[in-house]
Amino acid sequence: MSAVVLLLAAAGGLSGCGDTKAPSKEVFAAALEPIVRDVFCNPIDVMRYEVEGEAGDAVFPVVTSPKRGLAGPGSDGRSMAMLDAAASVGLVTRTEVEKPARWKGSDRPFERQRLIAYAPTDKGVPYFRAVARRATKGAVTVPSFCLAKGEVVDVVRWTEPTDFAGRRVSQVTYTYHGVDPIPVMPPAEQARMAEPKEATMPFELQSDGWRPMPR
Template identity: 75%
Template sequence: MFRSTYMSAVVLLSATVGTLSGCGQSKAPSKEAFATALEPVVRDVFCHPIDVMRYEVDGEPGGSGFPIVTSPKSRMAGPGSDGKAVAMLDGLAGVGLVTRTTFEKPARWSGSTNAFVRQPLTSYAPTEKAAPYLRTVERKATNAMVSVPSFCLAKGEVVDVVRWTEPTDVAGHRVSQVTYTYNGVDPIPVMPPAEQARIAEPKESTMPFELQSDGWRPVRR
């Protein structure tokens, strides 16, 4: 009886030690842990927000993604008022990556409380071929993450985790500075070969990481 109890205790103790060891290893700084946590951050590094004066159409669901609806007669100051983003969308429509549709309906500037006024509008929607390059990307706003329609030149990938600093305590947080290299793959088809080669070259960057309950995570800035 004693031997049976003793052996059960040994098995239980071994399992407990193994579990604790596994937890400790998951929270130890390592190239694999940092590389995995970096993947979703680096993926969107070549994406740029599409700043346009968005409009909402009366009776139709709005949103912050695609399609993008704007007015060619908008003269208000604000994001996209310089017309560069619209010119870019028109250019992508010209090469078949965006479907451009013009129509007239009651609409108002998105976010305003003005009355809906019938006016000319233009809608931009990515084609199936352009879906990897025209998509919503999570960006940090003042108090939360928001989805922003973006133009992505390529998909970012982690090449290597070069080094990291010894973890230190900063204001109650365990922090390490991680230096890594990344590059762009699967560039947008209309990109000139020289630009494709430039994006494919590894680039180096450094990002702070914080130890959280589920392991090391990048500190978004």
């Protein structure tokens, strides 16, 4: 066999391995990674404030009021307690200030008031970070508290791709677990988080390959 034929055969084999439109364990695992990464993250549920003259679209620091009654919708104060606990072990800084501010997204005039600003330290960056969440007007980025980093363990199986409502779809079942847990987590909880858990997610074939379907 000539060298040219060998090179063409090798190139064909490489392009086949990179085919994102053919269902495979590797293709599904790569698409799942950015979603599974944040599975152990929860939004920090406090009423956020924007300070006059400062960037209002910054995710951190989280600026809020020391009045517990001004926590976010549905909050029971646990997010504030969690932030204070994180500050006590050096995962975030807690700074009390007095500046002109207003509720984030409000059109009210800025009013000088007492505030608390929480910002992750170098030690806390893996656990306090921005996470994209779906919203009615598209994805939004919110400050979140992450107990661990989610990691895909295995793609267990997937259904034969079928056409449904004009889409090519497949149900993908996979396992995942938590790695690099927050250092203050008790050993028993760390062990529980490290155990593989099973989940199923619908995928659709798009122009650039298989992608999880929005829920």
